[in-house]
Amino acid sequence: MRILRAATVTATVTALAAVAAGCGGGSGFGGGGSDDSPRSLTYWASNQGPNVEADKKILGPELKKFERRTGIKVKLEVIPWPELLNRILAATTSGQGPDVLNIGNTWSASLQATGALLSWDRKNFAAIGGRDRFLAPALDATGAAGKDPAAVPLYSLAYALYYNKRMFQEAGISKPPATWDELVADGKRIAKDGKWGLGAEGGQLTNNIHQAFALGKQHGADFFDAAGKPSFTSDGAVAAVKQYIDFMAKDKIIAPGNAEYGQNQSLRDFATGRTAMVLWQAAATTFSADGMKPGDWGVAPVPVPSGTPGTGRQINSMLAGINIAVFKNTRNLRGAQKFVRFMTSDAEQRLLNKAYGSIPPVKAAQRDPAFDRKDTKVLRETLTQSAAPLPQIAEESQFETSVGTAIKDLFADAAAGHPVTTASVKARLAKAQQQMAQ
Amino acid sequence: MRGRARLRRVGLPYLLLLPALLLELLVHLVPMVIGIVMSFKELTQLHIAHWGAAPWKALGNYRVTVDFDAPAGATLLHSFVVTCAFSVLTVGLCWLLGTAAAIFLQENFRGRGLLRAVFLTPYALPVYAAVITWAFLFQRDNGLVNHVLHDQLGLTGDRPFWLLGDNSFVALLVVSVWKTWPFAFLVVMAALQSIPKDLYEAAALDGAGLIRQIRRITLPSLRPINQVLLLVLFLWSFNDFNTPYVLFGKAAPEAADLLSIHIYQSSFVTWNFGTGSAMSVLLLLFLLVVTAGYLLATSRGRKSADA
Numbered sequence: 001m002r003i004l005r006a007a008t009v010t011a012t013v014t015a016l017a018a019v020a021a022g023c024g025g026g027s028g029f030g031g032g033g034s035d036d037s038p039r040s041l042t043y044w045a046s047n048q049g050p051n052v053e054a055d056k057k058i059l060g061p062e063l064k065k066f067e068r069r070t071g072i073k074v075k076l077e078v079i080p081w082p083e084l085l086n087r088i089l090a091a092t093t094s095g096q097g098p099d100v101l102n103i104g105n106t107w108s109a110s111l112q113a114t115g116a117l118l119s120w121d122r123k124n125f126a127a128i129g130g131r132d133r134f135l136a137p138a139l140d141a142t143g144a145a146g147k148d149p150a151a152v153p154l155y156s157l158a159y160a161l162y163y164n165k166r167m168f169q170e171a172g173i174s175k176p177p178a179t180w181d182e183l184v185a186d187g188k189r190i191a192k193d194g195k196w197g198l199g200a201e202g203g204q205l206t207n208n209i210h211q212a213f214a215l216g217k218q219h220g221a222d223f224f225d226a227a228g229k230p231s232f233t234s235d236g237a238v239a240a241v242k243q244y245i246d247f248m249a250k251d252k253i254i255a256p257g258n259a260e261y262g263q264n265q266s267l268r269d270f271a272t273g274r275t276a277m278v279l280w281q282a283a284a285t286t287f288s289a290d291g292m293k294p295g296d297w298g299v300a301p302v303p304v305p306s307g308t309p310g311t312g313r314q315i316n317s318m319l320a321g322i323n324i325a326v327f328k329n330t331r332n333l334r335g336a337q338k339f340v341r342f343m344t345s346d347a348e349q350r351l352l353n354k355a356y357g358s359i360p361p362v363k364a365a366q367r368d369p370a371f372d373r374k375d376t377k378v379l380r381e382t383l384t385q386s387a388a389p390l391p392q393i394a395e396e397s398q399f400e401t402s403v404g405t406a407i408k409d410l411f412a413d414a415a416a417g418h419p420v421t422t423a424s425v426k427a428r429l430a431k432a433q434q435q436m437a438q
Numbered sequence: 439m440r441g442r443a444r445l446r447r448v449g450l451p452y453l454l455l456l457p458a459l460l461l462e463l464l465v466h467l468v469p470m471v472i473g474i475v476m477s478f479k480e481l482t483q484l485h486i487a488h489w490g491a492a493p494w495k496a497l498g499n500y501r502v503t504v505d506f507d508a509p510a511g512a513t514l515l516h517s518f519v520v521t522c523a524f525s526v527l528t529v530g531l532c533w534l535l536g537t538a539a540a541i542f543l544q545e546n547f548r549g550r551g552l553l554r555a556v557f558l559t560p561y562a563l564p565v566y567a568a569v570i571t572w573a574f575l576f577q578r579d580n581g582l583v584n585h586v587l588h589d590q591l592g593l594t595g596d597r598p599f600w601l602l603g604d605n606s607f608v609a610l611l612v613v614s615v616w617k618t619w620p621f622a623f624l625v626v627m628a629a630l631q632s633i634p635k636d637l638y639e640a641a642a643l644d645g646a647g648l649i650r651q652i653r654r655i656t657l658p659s660l661r662p663i664n665q666v667l668l669l670v671l672f673l674w675s676f677n678d679f680n681t682p683y684v685l686f687g688k689a690a691p692e693a694a695d696l697l698s699i700h701i702y703q704s705s706f707v708t709w710n711f712g713t714g715s716a717m718s719v720l721l722l723l724f725l726l727v728v729t730a731g732y733l734l735a736t737s738r739g740r741k742s743a744d745a
Contacts, residue, residue: 086706093486110709116487203601205689257579260601262687265577394483398708405689412602412691434509 033333044101092116099330105141112143112150113394118326119148128341138361141389151323153361157281158382159317167276176300187253197253199275202411203262205404215240217315232429249414259415299375309386319387402432477715499716517700528675536622561620569684576600606694629663
């Protein structure tokens, strides 16, 4: 009797598992989209404003405008950043996703590899006004090189150097640093009596990667070779990471406590006058929220080794931004394209990027006085002249995790007073590279 | 006729159980089985859109996982050792604190109700809110912990980091014990109510002191409760994900790299769900073996004690 019962249970479980495995696998993305439900769209927006409610307030009237023009009702869901990638992965797995969605531009190649997103070939681009309307570097961050983009640029951002004018004045410094040597010299003049030169988010993997990537470009290093294989231990990559850590370890212009920062505490330190400089993307709204007045801080391009920012070794920022993508199995393909066309139209680009403090990746929309103020001008010029996208490879998120963690650990070493040498940096990066090979 | 009656008699309980059983299958077993199936597949971002059709990898994921000479296996082994130490210490401390507090609060005194309520607060707080508060307390420059230890008591020469390096293990342990011990307290307190007062009175008449009473009466009476309590505490702390995740974020320091967060990193963060599943299955097997061994050992011990 007992054996019989056990056998029944086993059989049931096996049968269920077989059913589950068999009917799983999503509804399939092979067949492409259709126009079965032309009257509605679902849109997943990333959280660009101070909070989700603010985003709904900004996007709401625009979606109404779209509905009036096309008769398509857009169902909006604003998704906070910590959840967004998991939600997209779940949607990819189940095949039950939105029609249109925002993605971080560094995810483009990874999500492209899943095959769940519509490719923007010549025909699809023509439906939204052509490829040439967009800034070339922003287009580089929409998927792997040599493939049709998996998304279209929506909001763009770059890094800038924010500095506290009063602290600079008190230290007798008249202008922001343009080279790293100047930055270190200025930082040393400021770093005393509980004040520090530069802020860092040592515990935030993504931020670590962004800084190391730009410094790497200046040392002539990419973290991946032409074949897409990791090359974290090249001399240039090691020198770039060491330079960043040395701001704390050797130059002592970053407070040791920054090694554990991971929730934007460095911005708070800046706003409260504890540190004089931070390297950040569009931090103005946060500073204002922390009680600074717009005249209290200045904005300058991120320093370079020498000369002025440009291309090649003069790159001084990663190209940050948000792309808009269409799920391949949408049931309103034409509507989705219309919506992307609407969101990337000159008028909407001006309006939305102004509201979010970002820079439009659409060239025509950049010619607006709002993108020519002192802070937005620096961001816009960096974006158009001296920013490069992170490696567009499917393993991008492994890269962020492994190298970002290596930098976090190195900061921890530096903060604990352990020596940081070329050899120790190389050892950490070698370990990160081994993890990539899993 | 008799056969049908018998069938009805035997079948009824099963019929009544059926809805629960089906839901149980749906909620627990099916995801588990799918997880096991996934662990034999090569499930990276290239295949998740058609995960049913992802290529089979046989034991490939497991081979990577248990190859302790390669980085993946070595870090998993390290993480396993850390988790074992963490669980044993958490269970031990939670039990000790919980039992001690429960025994002391058996005495009738003014303010007992208030103390009981206060002791239970950590258990009632939402995990995220509680742990993020601890993360602020443990901050090096502005945290309360360093303010007390360094600024006021002068115990440390330099401000130590609590969320980086080796100290992170201590920080994690403190938060975990703080969060879990009220459960032990609650359970032991409930169990103490059922011990007859006469036993203590008789023991007191015979001249047994407090320590002797605890050793000879209280602890033996708590035995069946402790058996379950220790097991539950162990399983909880071994699988704890929320505490390290909220405390350290995506990348925990090596000293506090618990298995659950390690597995999360190996699957969600690096998009390699096959390897993550293989690690999860190994974790499940380990916990099954431990649980079975524990139950076998303790129930056999009890039977011989009862006899």
